Amino acid sequence: MTIDKIERELYIGGRWTPAQSGARVDVIDPSTGTVIGTVADGDAADIDRAVSAARTAFDDGPWPRMSGRERARVLNRVAELLRKNAQELAELESLDVGKPIGLCLPVDVMTTVEQYEYYAALAQTLDGSTRETPLKTFAYTRREPLGVVGAITPFNFPLILSNSKLAPALAAGNTIVHKPADDTPLTALRMAELLAEAGVPDGVVNVVTGSGAVAGDALLRHPGVDKIAFTGSTAVGRLAASAAAASLVPVTMELGGNAANIVFEDADVDKAVGAAIKGFVFNTGQFCMAGPRLLVARPLYDVFVGILADAVPTVPIGDPRDSKTVIGPMASDRHVRKVEEFVALAKADGGRVVCGGERLDLDGGFYYKPTVIADLPNESSVVQEEIFGPVLTVQPFDDEAEAIALANSTAYGLAAGIQTSNLARAHRVAARLEAGIVFVNDWAMLDPAVPFGGVKASGYGREYGPEALDAYTRTKSVIVSLD
Known part of the structure; x- marks a missing residue:
């Protein structure tokens, strides 16, 4: 496999842009210990730009206002593009993580395809229900997207664990700022291109590479974020939950294990x-x-x-x-x-x-x-x-x-x-x-149909299954007087 030296920027508001500081960080091939390229080293200013773009896309853009069926069509196109580019993505994941190529295609890439196909189907089921009451009212519920999701993901399964958040969040109509792992940013950046090609509007998905201590912390603490989805170690998860608590935003935590x-x-x-x-x-x-x-x-x-x-x-x-x-x-x-x-x-x-x-x-x-x-x-x-x-x-x-x-x-x-x-x-x-x-x-x-998640120090909330959509929606009740 031959891949030219990689030079990538941040993806904010549908455009590739350098970090405001101009800083860059090396990407290492774990199989040789050699530098294979660099990516932009984002910081709090870049997170602020990304959250602003996601907020504009949520407040004024078409994505949250599309029907579930319309979003499903886009998510199915994402799955088609993943299949079309499967070999490239497998090679990129192997290069970035050191994962055996024999596993990358059937496990990492194809699981990601199935995530988008599964949540494309569930996007069309996000409806409310009428409720019978003794009052002279017509009462019903709506399931609505939360807003701007801050997704922070780990190094070990970049494609699978990033898109286990992106797919349901998008299905529900949210917009996203994604901070991938410091060590393994490459497929997250390639996914931004594929999502745009599939028809995800500008600003709906933003990717800021950088360190967890700087960019990740800024995302956790940003007042414009409506939901945090985090996967990582238990030690960092405790810090993440504490930081997010200051803004009272809902958090899901998929943390360490020792099965x-x-x-x-x-x-x-x-x-x-x-x-x-x-x-x-x-x-x-x-x-x-x-x-x-x-x-x-x-x-x-x-x-x-x-x-x-x-x-x-x-x-x-x-x-x-x-x-x-x-x-x-x-x-x-x-x-x-x-x-x-x-x-x-x-x-x-x-x-x-x-x-x-x-x-x-x-x-x-x-x-x-x-x-x-x-x-x-x-x-x-x-x-x-x-x-x-x-x-x-x-x-x-x-x-x-x-x-x-x-x-x-x-x-x-x-x-x-x-x-x-x-x-x-x-x-x-x-x-x-x-x-x-x-x-x-x-x-x-x-x-993707079967939920997973932790208890005790392994976190809370569930990924996969219809349960994941509960973490990316809120229920609103509407009660109409009939008098």
């Missing part, structure tokens, strides 16, 4: 091993719904750890542009250093490194070998905290009650998993797990 994957004694071992490996190596472990904590029934524990020791090192790791690669580089060197610190801490806490446990020196990129660590105590911070890298801890349990207690023992509650052949057990345990989504006999089975 437990429970393997019961009656599980199909081959399938369970596949789900366990998929759960922690997918996207190099940089996945909020990853399964980095494996809980295995004690009679299976030693056998299961032995199988992982043999199987995990055979998963192809390397150049993300090679179609055979399953594990690519991490997004940046600082993420690799964080994983190194956790693995060192695991050893200090008595953990046994079954495989991996070190960097992979390859082409100057940010690679870390997939790592399995057994025998850690549950109180270890390596078990309790989110690592966000290709590291799996394995712990034994003796019975169902202990498995549930261990699974629920961290501060997080985004996802969980159950591997069992007992259907009654699957339903029973799923009901008791403190998680927004539970995978049974596989991992990461996601679709």
Whole structure:
């Protein structure tokens, strides 16, 4: 794959424009550690320009006043353009994130296509209802867009997680200021072009690249924003929620995760091993719904750890542009250093490194070998905290009650998993797990029709499904006197 050096600006009010300061920031290819281009480094002044453009588009433009059917036609054109440009988008995502190209097309790009197709359909269902009252009135409700949405998105799934906000927000008739992740801005900027080409009016979608500490903070605190949609770490999410609270704007937060994957004694071992490996190596472990904590029934524990020791090192790791690669580089060197610190801490806490446990020196990129660590105590911070890298801890349990207690023992509650052949057990345990989504006999089975989101320190609000539209609309009641 050959892509010329990339030079991109901010997208505000339907025009490409440099940051007012003139500042720029490098874009790094994680597979080589080399600079592949620059983007504008936006700040508070640029956020203010973008919010102003979005406000004008909302107050005076056609988008919020279109019928749901009219907006649906535009969103379906977005899906068509995504399909038409699928290979380019897959290559751009792979280059920017280090994601294996073999996953980018079927997972990242096609999921984004399905998001727009799904919300194009739901855009046509946003109607109110009449309400019967004993009063001499005609009462009805309206579902209306909120206004200007500030969307702040992470580095690990730029296409999917950005458009999981943009698609429902647009379907509902809102306008948007999008601040993509510092490390991975490229597909957000390309999406701005495709949205415009599909017929989204000027000012409806604005993209400001820049740091979270400057541009992101300015967006959170801007008085012209009517809604914040945030995906990121729990630590930053707490700061984001606090900042948005000053303006009393509604916030949805999809935050960190540290999911437990429970393997019961009656599980199909081959399938369970596949789900366990998929759960922690997918996207190099940089996945909020990853399964980095494996809980295995004690009679299976030693056998299961032995199988992982043999199987995990055979998963192809390397150049993300090679179609055979399953594990690519991490997004940046600082993420690799964080994983190194956790693995060192695991050893200090008595953990046994079954495989991996070190960097992979390859082409100057940010690679870390997939790592399995057994025998850690549950109180270890390596078990309790989110690592966000290709590291799996394995712990034994003796019975169902202990498995549930261990699974629920961290501060997080985004996802969980159950591997069992007992259907009654699957339903029973799923009901008791403190998680927004539970995978049974596989991992990461996601679709735009099925909502996901967190409990506890994993946030609040839901993405996907019709539930997402609730976060981008408000209900207005109209009561007409019949006297």
